[in-house]
Each structure stands twice: as structure tokens, then as C-alpha cells.
Amino acid sequence: MAVTLFAAGNAMSQQVVSAPAVLPPKPGRSVDIPQSGWMKARERLAWYLVAPTIVVVVLVALYPLFQSFRLSFTNARFGSPRPEQYVGFTNYIRLLSDDVFLKALQHTVVFTIASVVIETVLGIVIALIINSNFSGRGIIRTSMLIPWAIPTVVSSQLWRFMYNQDNGVINDLLVNRLRILDSPVAWIANAGTSLPAIIAVDVWKTTPFMALLLLAGLQIIPGDVYEAATVDGASKWQQFWQITLPLLRPALLVALIFRTLDAFRVFDVVFVMKGAALDTITLAIYARQTMIDEQFLGRGAAASVVIFFCIAILVIIYSRLVRVEEV
């Protein structure tokens, strides 16, 4: 690592010294003579400059990824000195026949779709409201970010107390004040309400993030487009569908990619509120439990590879959507 950096630095200083000696070619000519010494040196410099980044990416991203793939075909055990053996697809076959894994996959998909859809709709509404002019806008915009700023472990614990059957504020509100429910509900303990309750916490936490990204998208839409539309007699509703939404699309896609990938890896909020209970277990919790608690490094790696492929598919779908947009 240090050697590479030193070499790059050396090359850079040489380049700086020699550069003025060569006259820069006229624009357009460089394409005709790509083999010119100046271009070669320039290309080499570019590689030197990128090299540290490539080395870091290989070390921290590609190498662990390769290791996960490799381990998923072995029977390696965490903390065991016994030699690992290649077992082919055994880990993957075992995953598919494990009802806990299938439940985890199902919960993760439900969590991702539900939380992202609700967060997007609410995020657009909030962004539109904040984008309009009203007094106290700055304070609202800042205070809106509080749920996002609280560490998830802390806010999950907080919500756990709020959901409590006997002395939680939510049951108090619904039963005693609003009288919507007859008797308190054990939101987290009850297998029917636990996943929706956790999705609600995620929506509470991440909607501000969504709204802020979309607000940035809204603010670059020029005002004169709306003026022209108003002159042409378009209603506010038409303006939203015909102008705001199409122009918001790039920002919306970025926000969706961020949120979907995040939601698919969900761990902390579920782990704090429910541990590894079967009615809410997610893929990330399953992978951690298999790898660390059960020490099945191979099987846990296989679960991680499944997460990786699911996320890869989502990224491909989203990036296609972006490309369609560009065309």
C-alpha cells in the first residue's frame, strides 16, 4: 500500500516537471493521435492517480466478496481449527429446505416493499409541503430530521417502550384517549402485528431522509415551467403529474435505490425489538445468527451471497429504469 502511494507520488512530481516541455495539442487533434507521448503520459498519470482507490476497493470490497463466495461452497466453521472442505452446493440446498431461511426471505421482501412504498409516498407529500413558502419553514425542515438523526438502536428501544402492552404510550392513546381499541394490544409480541409495527418504526425513521432527497430534487425544477403551465390553463393536479413528477424522476430514482438497498439489509431495528424471533426474522439477522452464533461460516456465507444477488437484481432493475429515463 505504502509502496504504491510512494510510486504514484513520484510519478506525479516527474509529470509536473516534464509537462510544460510538451506543447498541448489543439482540441480535436488528440483523438487523431492517441499514441502521442503526451497522451500516454497523461493516461499513465490517470492510472497512478486511480491506483490507490483501486487497491483500497480490491482490499475492502472485492476480496471480502470473493471470500464470501468461496466460503459459501465450504463447510468452514468460525473459530474452529479443523480444515475446511469444499462441499459444492450443499449449503445452498440446505438453505432452500430451511423454513427459517424462507421465512427470513419473505419478511425481508415484505419489509422492503412496504417500507419503501410508504416512505416514498409520504416523502413526496412532505417534500412538496416543505418546498412551498411558509413562515417557520427552516425550523420545520431541521426538526423533521430528528428521527433520522437518532441512532437506530436508541430509537428502536424507545419504540419498544412505546409499543409496550401495559404502559406504552401507543396503547394508552388508542385505548384510553381515542377509544379506538377496546383493550391494549401487545404490538411487538403478537405475531400478527409485529412486522407491521416494525415497518412503522422504519417509516418514522427514514421518511425524513426520503423527503430531504426529494426536496433537493424539487428545488432544481425552475419556477417558470409552472408559470408557463398556469398560463396554458393546467390545473395544479395536472402540473403535479405532468411537470413535477417527471422532473423529479432522477432524484426519486436515487432515493429509491438508497432506500431499497438499505431496507433489504435491515438488521438493527428488528434485532433490537424482536431478536431472532421467527415472526420477524430477516435475512441479515439469519446470516449473522448462522455465522456467529452457530459458527456455520459456510452456510452463513451462502445466506450472504443470496442477499448479495437479491440486491444485485434490484440494482440492475433500477439502473435500467434510469437508462430508460436518459433515452
Next chain:
Amino acid sequence: MHGSNSTSSPVSRLVAESLTGHLSRRDVMRRGAALGLSAPVIGMILSMQQRGALAQDATPAGASGNSIVVPEGLRTDLAGSRVRAVLSEASSPDRAWLEEAMSLFTEATGIETEFIPGETQATDRLAIYNQQLGAQSPDNDVFQIDVIWPGIMAQHAVDLNATLSELAALHFPAIVENNTVNGALVGMPWFTDAGLLYYRTDLLEKYGFEAAPETWDELEEMAKTIQDGESPDNASFRGFVWQGNAYEGLTCNGLEWQYSNGGGRIIEPDGTITINNPQAIASFDRARGWVGTISPEDVTTYNEPSSLNAFAPGNAAFMRNWPYAYSVTQAADSPLVGKVGVAQLPMGDDEGSTHAATLGGWQLMVSKYSQNQDAAIEFVKYMCSPELEKAFTIDRSHSPTISAVYDDPEVIEKQEFLSRLKPVFEGGAVARPSTVTSDLYNSVSIAYFTRLNQVLTGQADGASAVAQIEADLQDIMADLGY
């Protein structure tokens, strides 16, 4: 942050004034000197307060307040070697005691010792141990290990039978047996734990019950009567709280339910899977019946602290918990001082029923990769000696693993509550099937508590859960070659 000058500290005022040029150089010298002189005085006052607080905390015997007596007959020929021991977590209230015990050991033997803090959470600690020992690291010599880890740790441990079998004979045989894997003593018992039934003596009396429940039926009846009587005044009041979350604690609770009902120990010491039996099924279904009746529905997310959170403010009549809970309920500011009784957990009424308490606690292990094995073994011999266990019991209220310590008059006088627990540890403590399942115990426990939690939340019935656990365990035991 934006407080006025009158509320800011002298230092920041000094800086602010010098920045705005309101301060002459002489002023800076004068005030700076005053600050410089006053700082040590403040420090002295603070340290005196701290010392006062420490003095209040400790028991009055001896200079440090601890009653450690160094046993005779320690080897002195190993002087100069060094033992690094991973004991309690860094912030543990036991740490000062442990460090004093270690320095007394160094004084007596000349063996240098170093206290290495461990992780607070048992599962995190196991992960770190696995990482270090899996890499055959010689860094640490002695490890404090949980009662369910001997099977996992056996491959990394020195067999203590070769050198310390005389000492092992003094400890509870059930724990020594638990720590013995294929004839090798993986860890020396150090202190122990067992599941107990806590009850409100004042409420039992108020509703006309004379003694703690002997059977689960009696507990259900008492819990229901008391809950029905108390809930009009206190809507949060519940009859019985325990640990129902999907984690190791539920394995402990479940083992007590089924074993006390004659339902076996999940996997017997010879490797036979016995979970699928009518008594175990009945005990699962019985516990399911508590949820939402005598126990809150939330109990299926409870761990030890959350059950204590319900019991300690007076919102529950009965609680299943470990011995540590007693001192919390008897702290000076607790509303339950003098109102808490402790008993053995109730038993079932099926054939083969008995009182049961899941065995917990910690052992000391010597690493196979240690380069100072003799010194490390000597250190374990010292820490697990009757002298040190007695002092640990008196000073830090841990339950000793040596039967004779419970009968010691000084222990009975100073730790009356603990001394009464001897029959629980001696007779009824049931070990989880961790030794026979070796390094796959966690998979066994996960399969067990996951399915049992499903029963408790109504997603499965006892019979199908037990069948599913049996199938999971058969896979695991097949991996082990049974």
C-alpha cells in the same frame, strides 16, 4: 453553548476577554495563577469525595474492605512468568476485587498477572474467544467461560484433571461433570447460577396463601387470584413474569418447564434425543396458556432485565430469574424490601416430576496455546480455591461452587440469602445439553428457543413444535456422528 458571561466557566471567560482585548497582560497572569492554584484544590476535593463514596460501598473488614485470604501451598518456583487472564468485563463491579486478588497472587508466587477485560455480552465474548483461540493465539492464558461452553472450548483447553483433580473433587459434582468433555476437565468451576422463583410474601399473605407454590398448578391458581385482586387498582399488575424472548434465556426457562414435568433434558448425556415426549409437549402448552392470562402477552419478548422491570416496582406476584435479582429487589430504594421470598421453581404433576433449576455460572479455562501453562494452572488453582470462593461470596455475593463454602458460618452470617440456595445447586440444577453437543450446542439452543417462542406466540402448538425441534436436532446430531 451560547450562555451569557455570567454562566460560563472562568477559563472560557478568560479566553473570551483576552480575545476581545478587554484584558491586560497583568490581568491574565493574575487570573491564570488563581486558576492554576485552584485546580489542584478542586481535584483534591473531588478525589476526597470519591474516596468517601468508595468507603461507603465496601465492607469494613481489612484495608481494602475485602476478605481475601491467600491459600497455603502455592508454587513459588514459577516466579517471573506472566499470566494474562480474561475475566469480567471492563466496567464490572467485580473488577477491583479481581485485581486485588491477582496482586495478592503475585505477592505470594512471584507470577506476574494481568487483568484482560472480556466482552459484556456472553455471545459477543464467545465470538471473540472463538476468533482468538481459533487462530491459536498465545496472547491470553486463562479464560472465564460460560457453563454452556465446555463443549465448544474443549478443543482449545488444557485438561485440568491431570493437575487439579483434588481441587475438582471439592466442587459440585454436577458442574464438574458438565465441564468434563471426553474425560478431560475443560474448566474449573468458579461461581454458579440457577433459575429461582421469586414471590411477593406480602401479597401471598394478603390473599391467604401460606407458602410458595409447590406445583405449576398451584402457581397458576395463586397468580390468577392475586392478579384478579390487584388489577383493579393497578392495570399493569401481572401474576407471573419470566423470559420468553427468542434467545438463550428461553432455553433455560423451557428446560425448567419440561424437566420439572418429567420431560427430560432435550438431549440426554448419552446423546439420545428425548425432546419429543408427552410431558415436554404438555409443559410447552401449559406455558402457552400463561401468555395473556397470568403473564402479559409481551412476556414473549422479555429477557431477564425486562422481567425484573415488571417485578421490582411491584407489578408482578411471581418472577422466574437468576440469583442476582434478589439484591436488586432488596436495594435501599426498592419498594420491595422485606417483601420478597425465594423458592425452588414449581414442578409439574406428570410422572417423573421434580423441582428443576437450569444451571448457569462461569468456569476458568487454561488455553492450550498458552506459553505459561504451569503458571496459568496455578492461577486457576488459586482463584477456584475454597479460600477465594469464600471471599468472592462474602465480598461480591456470587454463589460458590464448593459445597463446604455454603456451610461456612461467616458466609451464612454475611450472605444469608445465598447460603440458603445450597439445595438448589446441589440437588435440582439441570445442565443444558451443551457438553454432549460439543461445538454445535448453539444450533441446538437456537432450534429449541425459536420453536418454543413460536408456541408461546401462538404460531405453533406444542406437539408440532416438539416434532420440528426433534427433526432439527437429528440433523445436528448426525453432523456430530451420533
